[in-house]
Amino acid sequence: MSEEKHIDTVNIDLGERSYPIYIGSGLLQSTDQNSASRLIEHLPGQQVLIVTNETVEPLYLQQISSQLGNRIVETVVLPDGEQHKNMEVLQQVFDSLLGAGFGRDCTVLALGGGVIGDMAGFAAASYQRGVEFLQLPTTLLAQVDSSVGGKTGVNHPMGKNMIGAFHQPAAVFIDIDMLSSLPDNELSAGLAEVIKYGFIRDADFFTWLEQNIEALRSRDPDALVTAIRRSCEIKAEMVAADETEQGVRALLNLGHTFGHAIESAQGYGNWLHGEAVSAGICMALDLSRRHDWLDDADVERGRLLLQRAGLPTAPPADMDEATFLKFMQRDKKVKQGQLRLILLKQIGNAFVSDDFDHGLLSATLNAF
Amino acid sequence: MSEEKHIDTVNIDLGERSYPIYIGSGLLQSTDQNSASRLIEHLPGQQVLIVTNETVEPLYLQQISSQLGNRIVETVVLPDGEQHKNMEVLQQVFDSLLGAGFGRDCTVLALGGGVIGDMAGFAAASYQRGVEFLQLPTTLLAQVDSSVGGKTGVNHPMGKNMIGAFHQPAAVFIDIDMLSSLPDNELSAGLAEVIKYGFIRDADFFTWLEQNIEALRSRDPDALVTAIRRSCEIKAEMVAADETEQGVRALLNLGHTFGHAIESAQGYGNWLHGEAVSAGICMALDLSRRHDWLDDADVERGRLLLQRAGLPTAPPADMDEATFLKFMQRDKKVKQGQLRLILLKQIGNAFVSDDFDHGLLSATLNAF
Numbered sequence: 116m117s118e119e120k121h122i123d124t125v126n127i128d129l130g131e132r133s134y135p136i137y138i139g140s141g142l143l144q145s146t147d148q149n150s151a152s153r154l155i156e157h158l159p160g161q162q163v164l165i166v167t168n169e170t171v172e173p174l175y176l177q178q179i180s181s182q183l184g185n186r187i188v189e190t191v192v193l194p195d196g197e198q199h200k201n202m203e204v205l206q207q208v209f210d211s212l213l214g215a216g217f218g219r220d221c222t223v224l225a226l227g228g229g230v231i232g233d234m235a236g237f238a239a240a241s242y243q244r245g246v247e248f249l250q251l252p253t254t255l256l257a258q259v260d261s262s263v264g265g266k267t268g269v270n271h272p273m274g275k276n277m278i279g280a281f282h283q284p285a286a287v288f289i290d291i292d293m294l295s296s297l298p299d300n301e302l303s304a305g306l307a308e309v310i311k312y313g314f315i316r317d318a319d320f321f322t323w324l325e326q327n328i329e330a331l332r333s334r335d336p337d338a339l340v341t342a343i344r345r346s347c348e349i350k351a352e353m354v355a356a357d358e359t360e361q362g363v364r365a366l367l368n369l370g371h372t373f374g375h376a377i378e379s380a381q382g383y384g385n386w387l388h389g390e391a392v393s394a395g396i397c398m399a400l401d402l403s404r405r406h407d408w409l410d411d412a413d414v415e416r417g418r419l420l421l422q423r424a425g426l427p428t429a430p431p432a433d434m435d436e437a438t439f440l441k442f443m444q445r446d447k448k449v450k451q452g453q454l455r456l457i458l459l460k461q462i463g464n465a466f467v468s469d470d471f472d473h474g475l476l477s478a479t480l481n482a483f
Numbered sequence: 484m485s486e487e488k489h490i491d492t493v494n495i496d497l498g499e500r501s502y503p504i505y506i507g508s509g510l511l512q513s514t515d516q517n518s519a520s521r522l523i524e525h526l527p528g529q530q531v532l533i534v535t536n537e538t539v540e541p542l543y544l545q546q547i548s549s550q551l552g553n554r555i556v557e558t559v560v561l562p563d564g565e566q567h568k569n570m571e572v573l574q575q576v577f578d579s580l581l582g583a584g585f586g587r588d589c590t591v592l593a594l595g596g597g598v599i600g601d602m603a604g605f606a607a608a609s610y611q612r613g614v615e616f617l618q619l620p621t622t623l624l625a626q627v628d629s630s631v632g633g634k635t636g637v638n639h640p641m642g643k644n645m646i647g648a649f650h651q652p653a654a655v656f657i658d659i660d661m662l663s664s665l666p667d668n669e670l671s672a673g674l675a676e677v678i679k680y681g682f683i684r685d686a687d688f689f690t691w692l693e694q695n696i697e698a699l700r701s702r703d704p705d706a707l708v709t710a711i712r713r714s715c716e717i718k719a720e721m722v723a724a725d726e727t728e729q730g731v732r733a734l735l736n737l738g739h740t741f742g743h744a745i746e747s748a749q750g751y752g753n754w755l756h757g758e759a760v761s762a763g764i765c766m767a768l769d770l771s772r773r774h775d776w777l778d779d780a781d782v783e784r785g786r787l788l789l790q791r792a793g794l795p796t797a798p799p800a801d802m803d804e805a806t807f808l809k810f811m812q813r814d815k816k817v818k819q820g821q822l823r824l825i826l827l828k829q830i831g832n833a834f835v836s837d838d839f840d841h842g843l844l845s846a847t848l849n850a851f
Contacts, residue, residue, distance in 0.1 A: 161819060202570060213641040218817040241609075243815045244636060244647045245727070268612060273581040279612045280648060359613070447611045449586040451529060 123340065125347040127263065128355040132283045136263060136347050140336050142290040143178065143251065154182050157249055157286040162187045162221035164212055166235035168195040171227045171253050174296050179226055179251065189215040193231065198384035200230045200270050202278065208238040222247040222285075228254035228301070229261035229388060233279070236267030240282030250287040254297055255305025255339075256389050258289045259312075259346035260367075264354040270383055274445040275375040281359050289347075291339045299332075303425035304389025306331060307370075309342050310420055311396065312349045315366045318463030320345050325416070328423045365448055366465045369457040370395030376442035377430050386431070393426035398479055403459040405475040413462050429483040436480040491708065493715040495631065496723040500651045504631060504715050508704055510658040511547065511619065522550050525617055525654040530555045530589035532580055534603035536563040539595045539621050542664050547594055547619065557583040561599065566752035568598045568638050570646065576606040590615040590653075596622035596669075597629035597756065601647070604635030608650030618655040622665055623673025623707075624757050626657045627680075627714035628735075632722040638751055642813040643743045649727050657715075659707045667700075671793035672757025674699060675738075677710050678788055679764065680717045683734045686831030688713050693784070696791045733816055734833045737825040738763030744810035745798050754799070761794035766847055771827040773843040781830050797851040804848040 122139040137153065163186045167176055172192050180188055191211040193204055212221070223246060225235035232250055239248035252262035268279015294302065306328075313321030323341075324331075330338035350367065357364040373395030377386055386394075400417045403409040418428050430439075448455040448467075455469040456476075490507040505521065531554045535544055540560050548556055559579040561572055580589065591614060593603035600618055607616035620630035636647015662670065674696070681689030691709075692699075698706035718735065725732035741763030745754055754762075768785045771777040786796050798807075816823040816835075823837040824844075 202574060206570060209639055209646055210641075213639055213645060213813065216812060218820070219815050220818050241636075241646045241648060243645060244634065244649055266612065268609075271577055271581055273578075277581060277611060278577055278609045280609060281612055444584060445581065447587050450588050452586070 123344050125344060125351055127283070127351045129283060129358055134284060134286050136287040136289060136351070138289045138291070138340060138344055138347065140291050140340070142288055142292075143175075143182070144290075144292070154249075154288065155184055155186075158183070158186060158222050159247060160218075160220035160222055162215070162217045163189070163224055164208070164215065164217060164221060165190045165224045165226050166193065166208055166231055166238070167191075167226040168193045168231055170195045171231070175226060175253060175293065179224075187215075189217070193234065195230075196384040197230055197270070197378070197388065198382065200234055200383065202269055205234055205238060205269055208234065209242060212238070212242050219243040219246055222249060224249045224251060225262070226251045226253065227257070228252065229257045232257050232262050233267050233276070234269060236265070236282050236284070237269060237279050240267055240280035245282065248282060248284045250284045252287065252289060253293045254301055255294055255343075256301070256308055257305075258291075258294075258343055259305060260308040260350065262287050262289075263347055263350050265358065273379075274442070275379055275383070276447070277445070289343060291336060291343065294334055294339065299425065300387060300390075302332065302334070304387040306424040307389035307393040307396070307421065307426050309346050310424060311367070311369050311392065312346045314396065314417065314459060314462060315369050315457070315465035316349050316353075316463060317345070318461070320349075321420070321462050325420055328420060332425065365455070365467050366457055368448065369459075369465055370397075370399050372443050372446045372448065372454070372456055373398045373430070373439070375446065376439050377434065379442045379445075380434055380438050381431060390427050393421045393424075394428065394430045396421065397428045398430065398483065399456065399458055401482060402456070402471065402476060402479040405478060406458070406472065408458060408460050413459075416462065436477060439480050491712050493712060493719055495651070495719045497651060497726055500633075502652060502654050504655040504657060504719070506657045506659070506708060506712055506715065508659050508708070510656055510660075511543075511550070512658075512660070522617075522656065523552055523554075526551070526554060526590050527615060528586075528588035528590055530583070530585045531557070531592055532576070532583065532585060532589060533558045533592045533594050534561065534576055534599055534606065535559075535594040536561050536596075536599055538563040539599070543594060543621060543661065547592075555583075557585070561602065563598075564752040565598055565638070565746070565756065566750070568602055568751065570637055573602055573606060573637055576602065577610060580606070580610050585610075587611040587614055590617060592617045592619060593630070594619045594621065595625070596620065597625045600625050600630050601635050601644070602637060604633070604650050604652070605637060605647050608635055608648035613650065616650060616652045618652045620655065620657060621661045622669055623662055623711075624669070624676055625673075626659075626711055627673060628676040628718065630655050630657075631715055631718050633726065641747075642810070643747055643751070644815070645813070657711060659704060659711065662702060662707065667793065668755060668758075670700065670702070672755040674792040675757035675761040675764070675789065675794050677714050678792060679735075679737050679760065680714045682764065682785065682827060682830060683737050683825070683833035684717050684721075684831060685713070686829070688717075689788070689830050693788055696788065700793065733823070733835050734825055736816065737827075737833055738765075738767050740811050740814045740816065740822070740824055741766040741798065741807070743814065744807050745802065747810045748802055748806050749799060758795050761789045761792075762796065762798045764789065765796045766798065766851065767824065767826055769850060770824070770839065770844060770847040773846060774826070774839065776826060776828050781827075784830065804845060807848045
């Protein structure tokens with residue numbers, strides 16, 4: 116038997132939709148009886164559909180299934196990759212739920228990265244107009260960002276995450292041991308979102324990341340837990356303040372308007388989401404500097420940290436201004452046709468801007 | 484200029500999601516300036532997508548479009564019929580929204596019957612994770628039932644309304660003049676839901692319906708307004724008490740577990756929803772009588788009123804017990820595998836039962 120492991124808990128405070136995020140090493144090992152019961156504890160019904168993908172299935176499906184006691188467990192294995200996050204593949208989840216005869220009291224359990232979490236979550240939001248949902252994120256990006264906060268959905272050929280729902284999970288289980296199987300480029304993609312939290316909300320965390328980026332890339336467990344916990348804390352605070360993104364929550368989109376345009380224009384799956392966000396953050400830094408809101412030194416600090424995290428710091432060379440503007444105009448933050456961007460006053464202080472200078476935006480789009 | 488028409492208003496009390504149902508004759512005629520402004524009043528943004536079908540478009544699209552002032556109006560025309568209420572056709576609505584470049588501040592306006600309302604509503608619930616929604620129901624069934632209460636969704640080959648969301652409209656506009664173009668069988672189908680309200684909640688209304696069924700079938704305007712208003716009042720009361728159907732709202736499903744099985748088994752669109760509900764109510768009456776909860780006289784009163792409304796009082800002859808049970812088991816009211824049915828203690832008094840006698844259910848399924 117393994118000894119009792121330390122588990123951190125971050126709570127998302129949303130009234131009756133509040134839920135815990137459990138973070139730790141060995142959290143989902145079957146020898147840990149406490150963790151097994153913790154998973155069961157968040158399963159109100161008897162029927163569980165595990166939604167996973169072909170990469171994660173051979174690594175973790177058996178481990179998770181074995182902890183579900185006498186529950187009726189079905190599994191659906193989806194293809195891996197952002198290019199499969201669409202309505203057609205989503206249908207497979209509904210087919211599985213109905214084929215199994217699952218009722219409104221079933222639970223959908225997402226076992227995978229952001230794509231799996233988003234699709235399983237939207238299926239849970241929509242099946243019989245809403246069933247229970249649990250998140251077991253297996254990538255760093257999903258652990259620090261997409262599994263927390265209730266945003267679910269699929270892509271449309273004309274825009275990323277255009278069809279979806281806000282549907283909060285009943286709990287999130289983050290086992291950092293699962294990161295041992297993550298490819299290096301996916302670890303880096305997750306670090307883009309971790310670094311984002313420093314940029315928008317916490318200069319001290321940004322400094323800590325500058326000091327610990329190598330430890331994170333070498334998957335030091337203590338460094339990972341610290342980075343994941345702080346990321347979840349910041350996200351929890353912003354989601355609790357603004358569940359459906361009417362205001363402050365939009366700050367979490369730093370780099371995302373540029374990044375979504377890159378992902379959509381390049382074809383889903385060709386750039387990892389975190390890679391596109393990293394390039395997008397560098398563009399937001401550039402535009403903030405052109406407005407004299409940010410100085411050269413901070414821009415360089417930002418660019419350097421992203422680079423040290425193994426991330427791209429510029430968009431693909433073949434994307435011109437017109438292409439960017441076409442895709443950016445479909446951003447969900449557009450209001451009355453007016454583009455809104457997340458920009459920086461300084462590291463740790465982001466804001467939503469709808470009165471940026473369009474000439475300076477043009478300069479940024481042409482500068483890379 | 485037309486003189487000022489009398490407009491009834493029924494309010495759905497759901498806190499910050501409360502909304503009005505406007506009921507009247509001439510409500511949406513373009514000569515009535517007050518009504519035009521009432522429609523505009525519920526359009527917060529500049530962008531409006533009208534979702535309608537190929538039957539309704541030539542009748543009412545121009546009339547409605549002309550009342551939207553200087554709004555940016557796009558239209559998507561879907562095929563008509565329950566067999567088209569599915570994910571594939573729903574995609575056309577998302578394609579239209581994205582093709583028009585509409586943002587999160589747009590409004591989706593449903594102009595049609597229950598199928599259009601359910602699909603437009605689910606599109607509004609899901610587009611960019613939720614946009615504004617208005618209902619302009621053009622059939623009696625949509626006016627008294629499906630346009631009120633926020634249930635939206637599409638069918639799956641394995642079950643009706645299996646994929647959807649609760650998404651309340653910002654307002655419902657019921658113009659009884661639109662019923663003049665409704666085929667007789669569709670009028671009767673709407674009367675099935677009207678009669679349902681009498682059965683579950685209001686014996687006096689049931690008696691009034693017995694006295695006025697011919698007036699309703701001949702489309703007497705005063706009788707229609709009375710029947711629609713009372714139906715909306717009863718629905719409003721039950722939705723306000725239980726928005727997401729955890730309890731009392733389930734009573735609105737009288738006859739629907741049997742009826743959905745008929746619709747699914749016969750192929751969507753071959754039986755009108757209201758026709759299937761009418762046969763389903765007769766089966767619920769039969770099962771209630773077999774439990775000695777209802778006497779023969781009340782069963783006969785119920786059957787006779789549905790018959791006088793021009794509705795079927797028995798399921799299709801080719802549906803056997805096994806077929807019924809297969810489809811009924813997929814009902815959304817099933818909990819832990821246990822079927823739950825809406826049954827009657829007397830006319831005006833329905834209840835949810837999960838301890839009915841399965842032998843008696845078998846007898847009912849074989850009796851028709």
